[in-house]
Amino acid sequence: MNTTEADPAREMLRLAEADPARLTAWAADVTAGARAKGDLILESIAERALGIAAVHLYDLRTATGHLRAAIRLGRRARSPATAAEARIRLAFVLSLSGRPHQALREIDTALPDLQGTARARADAQRAAVFNHLGRLGDALACYRAAVPVLRRAGDHLWLQRVLSNRAIVHGYRHEFSAAEADLREAQELCRELGLDLSLAIVRLNLGWVSAVHGDIPTALSHLDVAEERFRTLGTHQLGWLLIDRSELLLSAGLVAEARAAAEEAVEELQRRNRVIGLPEVRLLLARAAILQGDHERSLQEARRSVVEFGRQRRREWSVLARFVVLRSEALRTPGDPALVGALERSATALAAAHWPASAVEARLLAAQTAFDRGATARGRRSLEEAARRRLHGPALLRGRAWQAEALLRMDRGDVRGAATAVRAGLRVLDEHRATLGATDLRAYGSQFRAELAAVGLRIALRGGRPERVLTWAEQARVSHLLTRPARPPDDPALAATLTELRATVHEIQDAREAGRDSAHLVRDQISLERRIRDHCRRRPPVRTPANRPVPVALLRERIGDGALIEFFQLAGRLHAVGVVAGRLRVESLAPLAPVRDLIDRIPFALRRLTGRVPAASRSAAQAMLRDAAAQLDAMLLGPFMDAVADRPLVVVPSGPLQSLAWSVLPSCSGRAVTVSPSATLWHAAAQARDAGGHIMAAAGPGLPGARAEAETVASLHGAPCLLVGSGATADRVLDALDGSLLAHLAAHGRLHATNPLFSSLLLADGPLTIYDLERLHRPPHMVVLAACDSGRSVVRAGDELLGLSATFLELGAQTIIAPVVSVPDAETAPVMVGVHRLLREGHSAAEALARAQQAGGKDAMAASAGFVCMGADTTLPLQGGQRGAKAML
Template structure:
């Protein structure tokens, strides 16, 4: 009767204590306590409800009807449960007060078992407050009492808490002993929950001690048991533990998926705030490991804020340190150093020597990057000495690798080599993939500086192979492209060594391809196979609403913009985070059409066989002040290397001249001939720097596929001028992110452009959009579907696309250099972003983006181009027409009319674009009006 009443009262939040109770008040108090303890780790809200009911029961008990002992016992239970409720709410100070009151009351009642049990919860509260010594004393005292009372279950629970406390102080060997003992006690007491939780905690300690195989075995068994018995929080704990093991071993995709599952599992199970933020911090660690640094920083900041909110200084300190380390890699040195100082102060206050040493290690990395190798060597040595006592091999090896890099920078080659070889051997033995990568890269750099080309190539090649294995295992374009940052330095050095070593042009091209747009080659897919992402829809709607409010505020001018801008930025981060988690939860799409050999060496002979007789492929690679070009044709592969002094300044000068044409004032147009001469001078200088050496190698070829590199992606190749004419007069030109992608695209049958979807959304600044749409429609006769004005929505676009051959989009566009994923085409119902584009069913279609700056991209490491073109390529479009700068509406409409009239008449896209561009150029038009557009892909 009492148990049923307690359960009913907790289940129904609107139900009050009955009048009269109808049951013994003390028995009801203990029944409510039982409900609380059964629920608090899986359903915290039920624990809070129990505390409220017990507070009411305690107030009701203050009557003569209840004896002194009954009143004290009810109060003791109420204080105990209130302490648990405070723990669930993250209020650690009040939790300690309530638990002390409960302990005092049970002591008065001479109930040592219950008095000792209140200490178990207090250990948790003290540790979360950072009072580790007090927590350890409290826990050891309770453990002795439980052992004396013969209570195996209670003794096991306090050992778990003490082990957790030791873990927070980075005393992992001590923690492992406590967890192992707790697991044994749980088994003896036949308590599945204790046994499983202790096993997971033991596996975590073994992970820190680098016993990965045993840790994984224990975790998998624990997860299976947790799932079998419906213990959702325990299953999420096991997922998190499995993810951390995978992260230590460099198995990034497995780590990301498991950690995302853990975060989701904790949220679904209503786990404690502490467990939720620990899971978010672990997921941020995984983002950082694969170089998704802005996303990692955003997530670390959320963890710091949440840790401050619930009073968890350990989690606050760790997230502050890890956030600072990510900021260092982003080049945000001042913010990073400030974060390191804060983290060091927090760790010192907790008397956590190992974590203080970790901040010193991060400082050493900052000093090395700042060109202070002597300071870095000192900091790394100090950190290494302290970390040696932690028993965490990964930390120690990281310190040794940093010290070796500092020694190399100081010219202490022998010391550096010995240190790096030792790091590499131990990392390989322990299966620490990230540290192994650092060892190979360090030894490769060192060997190259000493002129040992054979060793340098061996180590750098091994580093690239490790990165490629990780990339191949990762799911999702964002993850694959981000990890390329780890490969860029090694790849550049390998190319340089290959040039210096006199390797054949075919070998040079194969090596260049080893680091060129690798993530994009793995990510191209049929968008119809991409899973829907309904969880993102509410966030997208909120983001669109916030953007609309921001634009309205700009127009009206009477609303503060900064809060709205912050809101937009926060929602963009939320959408990105949700998108990343959706990628991790999704399986490999069935329609994936990425090159099967994306992880294999590039086959230059296969490229030559695929090149038509009239086509040459030119792949560039910038090596500081030199430009390497490899030219492949059906019959031969040749290369050209030349210095490119002032290339960056010339590109900037060209852009200045192009941008000056945005002004339509009659006064400026009166100097049209002079302005044309100025831009032509820049284009002639760039022709000499970039193309003059290549020109003799492609003279006999009508078509040229250009694979740019870094800043050359911003060069309008068609407008290069040799003093006699434009490059477009010599060749049809199309661009490709890599030879690998161009070759893969040849396997798909060419689709004749017969049916078109033309979508346009304009305002007063785009008066020619409707005329452009009608011109496109006329070129295709009755085979065109046109959506303009308010009908130009994403929903209409997605519905109309299946079965079409061409998609034409005429609208405003914005390239977001700060966040390329939110570069967007503005349609009637909001922005079509890169994330949206890659989900459109455009496989096999020609996509024309008749808008401003649609071809601009952020060039990420590994020559991964992050912009709108990437979204459509990822969706499977073999050819994308896009612009490099803010185009003129009227001249764009004319260009598109010429392009589509020729395309509909049977010309291939590159020939149609070339003819349309030259028609304007022949009229004397400035390149601003005709050279912005380029074809990406097959052409």
């Protein structure tokens, strides 16, 4: 006799947790048979199992109907225990529906009829409701009562649920070892019992705990497995998964993705009537909106969550929601005199409600507000409370607490101690970032790091020593680009998916040219991009130690008689430190807003100079360009130019300056200008050892003159490696790039603003993306990218850069020549050929570019002005050979 025949009641309850779809079909037959036999108890248990299954498959109203029927049947059978067990499952459904206190009343009603193991199940269900309410201490007390009883009784079906739920409480309390121990045991029990759905829920909870702990790759792996199982089983758990994914993405600084996941979660929870989760996800939406500067939406969602938490009488969660409202209001109207007291009270309430990270955030904000209003003593008290969390807890929490400690020491006049605290906090955050294998995760998660480093910059500026200012400016931008990636192991799955993506993009282009519908192909492209992105985010780090900020003495030595100007932002203002012929000077330059406005005018004016335009429009564009360039020149370089004179110049931009076409500035016209993301990166590239290699040129499709340009470049250098037409495929170009001395790529370029690692060059078989470039064994030493926007990057906090040129620099290329604005394709070829002629004659890259730009005159300005020389200025060997590149300033 099989298990189903021997104990159908037990099997139905197991299937409800394992495979609810199978249970639904079978339980209908059991119910009919029980009804025919008059077996009211079996019929009640069948209705209970159907109610549990309905929670996962259908909606909570259907689940409620089955569970109430189970209670009625238990009463008719005069089995109070059977009715009571159905009632405790009804309590769970009521809690999910946003009625947790009604759920507790249902459990209280059931308790007199329950003994032993059944009583332990009621305690476990009460704990789950307390968890929804945020009453973590009460939840743990109930779990302590329930778990030993369930263990002794061998009730593993309930024990796995209890352990999985208890792990969430441990996670909120930052008791990560205990949480993981519970989940590992629950996972084994699920495997032993064949509980596929429960196993997926355990993986979901493992993902959440890993995310709270700060282990993002592991969290993503668990969430992806859980999502795959949920979809396979056809259950409706995606709302919870989307909440956890949104929270994880937000912690990683991927704000746009987090907001999109939160908005999808709201729709899913509303559709499934999971009311208990709605205010939680609204809080995530509010937090994401704050980070995007959308204060109206933030206030709207935070206020709605306050109302909904209040309706559900979830006091601990209401505390968090009111803080988010307060934070949004503080950002919108910072002058409110009552703000300090409100933030102090909020911080105290947050700490009592077990929201330590938000409590630290509230105290930092309260301290800042108090200092702004002259209430120094109150500000210090808030910082003292926040700083107490600096030694324990997740990395992001400790980093913020070290920031509070640094501010406290600075206020006390302990400058050296404040700098030590900043360095301690940066070390914590950098160690956390070292656990991330994906480029975008490292770049996007720099918000807190940038804020902490800014404290160090303020300390240095107060001290007035330019050497320390330069060191801290570098510390603030020692980014993911300085952590040279070790090439990841060969990944056939990634390579195959990238090939599939290229084929799909190629099909989309063919369909659009033929006038066919391509919507289904675009959906395939989005799905493939997500698979690639998530696959890479899950991989463990395989990176070498990061370069430390270059010592000022070494930087002076390398610059020699040249000049370097490093820009940095602080409190909405642009500053710079100059190193000219070994002498350092710091200047406060201008507010950021007008600088950003002037920079935005330059690409607009250059576009107006492209092609055939009326004389009046061309004249207006030229006037706009001259005016913007002159003003920027005076703001950015004016204070340094007497000392710089005619020296070659290295500039280290910040913020909006990252996309500035430097050659349009009068002081840079005809000058060898090199642009680098940091002085440390420039120094590393400039002192790199010479290495040999071949010269290659390639041309992508659909670009007028690209083939002729590539052929001319190859001919100039006597390069045997020329890839054009159908031969210029992604794999062949990637092979040719590997270990090359000079690479010239003429192709359509695309900067993907929302997913920067899908920024690409269009080749014969589709796009060559940054994910492809990361597979290179040895990067080219010098790269010329004759492709629109290929020199431009997405700029994140701390001047973290994501783009094609930034990737080449990160991989170890010494020199890049690429445009930071859109350039007219047909008019670019003569400029590029001119650059290569000068390179062949022995000119350095920056000098060759400057001369080619100047030789073209005003008529070629639209085609040439947008190009910049990045990295370090280098020369090519004068003759073929294998001598490699020589570093120049």
